[in-house]
Amino acid sequence: MTTLRRRIDTYLGQLLDDERFAFYQAVAEFGDAEIAPNLLRWERDHLLVPDETIAKMGEMGLFGLPIEAEHGGQGGTHLDLVLMGLALGYHSHSVAITPGAATSLGSKPLQLFGTSSQKAAHLPDLAAGRRMIVFGLSEPGRGSDATNPEVRAVKSANGWVITGEKCWSTNAKWASHVVVHALTDPTGRKGHRSTCFLVPMNARGVTYGEMGGKMVWRQSSTGSISFDRVEVGDDSIVGALHGGFKVMAETLNGGRLFVASLAVASLAFALDRVSAYVQERIQFDNKPIGRFQRVQDVVFELDLALEEGLTWLVHLLDLYSKGTLSREQAAKVKIACSRRASELLLDAMEICGGVACLDEFGLIRHHNDLFVTRVGEGSNRALMSQVARPLLPGIMSDLQ
Numbered sequence: 001m002t003t004l005r006r007r008i009d010t011y012l013g014q015l016l017d018d019e020r021f022a023f024y025q026a027v028a029e030f031g032d033a034e035i036a037p038n039l040l041r042w043e044r045d046h047l048l049v050p051d052e053t054i055a056k057m058g059e060m061g062l063f064g065l066p067i068e069a070e071h072g073g074q075g076g077t078h079l080d081l082v083l084m085g086l087a088l089g090y091h092s093h094s095v096a097i098t099p100g101a102a103t104s105l106g107s108k109p110l111q112l113f114g115t116s117s118q119k120a121a122h123l124p125d126l127a128a129g130r131r132m133i134v135f136g137l138s139e140p141g142r143g144s145d146a147t148n149p150e151v152r153a154v155k156s157a158n159g160w161v162i163t164g165e166k167c168w169s170t171n172a173k174w175a176s177h178v179v180v181h182a183l184t185d186p187t188g189r190k191g192h193r194s195t196c197f198l199v200p201m202n203a204r205g206v207t208y209g210e211m212g213g214k215m216v217w218r219q220s221s222t223g224s225i226s227f228d229r230v231e232v233g234d235d236s237i238v239g240a241l242h243g244g245f246k247v248m249a250e251t252l253n254g255g256r257l258f259v260a261s262l263a264v265a266s267l268a269f270a271l272d273r274v275s276a277y278v279q280e281r282i283q284f285d286n287k288p289i290g291r292f293q294r295v296q297d298v299v300f301e302l303d304l305a306l307e308e309g310l311t312w313l314v315h316l317l318d319l320y321s322k323g324t325l326s327r328e329q330a331a332k333v334k335i336a337c338s339r340r341a342s343e344l345l346l347d348a349m350e351i352c353g354g355v356a357c358l359d360e361f362g363l364i365r366h367h368n369d370l371f372v373t374r375v376g377e378g379s380n381r382a383l384m385s386q387v388a389r390p391l392l393p394g395i396m397s398d399l400q
């Protein structure tokens, strides 16, 4: 198959300074060398991201990009994380989400809300990719309705006793701990009923299994974790008592930018794949199908969405680094990029015809993986209300 020339490099070259662009290129080269040649085999053999690949990403510092240097990280910013999402997500969301979730969701609660001893105990290992932490928000009975966890933590003489189940836990296979969002004050105000606890995966009463039958993000570990009267101390609380939802919500702001980067990475891959294919594929009068205007329309739409997505993301990352990114802005970019990319992926597949069904062509994997960007880290449709509410203060303020 033709080697793809990357349109995304042109845009990133204009948007980034030389140092950041060099970093992006180094990660993209790693993706070309380590992911691209192996992905099909991993997929067909139903393998999760191999330990050697995780170790190599750890050596490159990809698990510690935004973690402070004093805690063993690269001391970078969220922009670095998003550049990694663009560079690795171009080939595989599954591989990109492994360090992506480990940092944007796993270590982030400790970075934002951890005590100095929690940070010292965990961040160096997390930054090196030696172990990971699961972001334990979703439950079998609680997805979008995240302010009301069914997992409960009850005060005991020595600390807390946690009972219940978390699911859709990305990176569970490699996790040493899970940040559990648990109900601690059932009669409290909405958003002030829960607390986050850092729970070791090997604590007595914790059991984990991989969720079977998943047809998306197939190399990513997705676990279900049960807690049967698990005892933890007061020092396992992350953030404030009954302030658990704030920990989860603030962490998700950055996570949504990362999810948007995966959607944009799919657009980048699709644009390159389609541009190459429609110039090669000959139909009618010995001419390439790229001569048809309706085929060109799809190339145009992919290119437009790619440039807009990248420009928007880089702007929002600047706001994130200044601490002025709003919840609504993070939600909007995730909603728009994921929706547009998944719709355009279908168009991209359609103009390539039957070949787009083949796993080796790559488009169908991106199409399937993009589904997760629409429902993960807040379902798009639930997030739309979150964005609309502040715009309708006269009628919605009582529901916030």
Ligand SMILES: Cc1cc2nc3c(=O)[nH]c(=O)nc-3n(C[C@H](O)[C@H](O)[C@H](O)COP(=O)(O)OP(=O)(O)OC[C@H]3O[C@@H](n4cnc5c(N)ncnc54)[C@H](O)[C@@H]3O)c2cc1C
Residues within 6 Å of the ligand: 101, 105, 134, 135, 136, 137, 138, 142, 143, 144, 145, 167, 168, 169, 170, 171, 216, 217, 222, 372, 375, 376, 377, 378, 379, 380, 381, 382, 383, 385
């Ligand atoms: C591969 C994968 C990995 C994941 N990783 C993690 C992880 O690491 N940690 C974690 O905690 N979670 C994780 N999740 C869970 C993810 O965040 C949830 O799937 C998401 O929050 C939606 O919850 P739900 O699937 O229970 O959908 P539900 O809440 O049951 O919603 C179903 C649908 O109902 C509609 N809906 C629901 N509420 C509203 C509303 N208020 N307004 C309008 N429409 C609404 C929407 O269309 C929504 O898609 C992961 C999910 C997947 C698929």
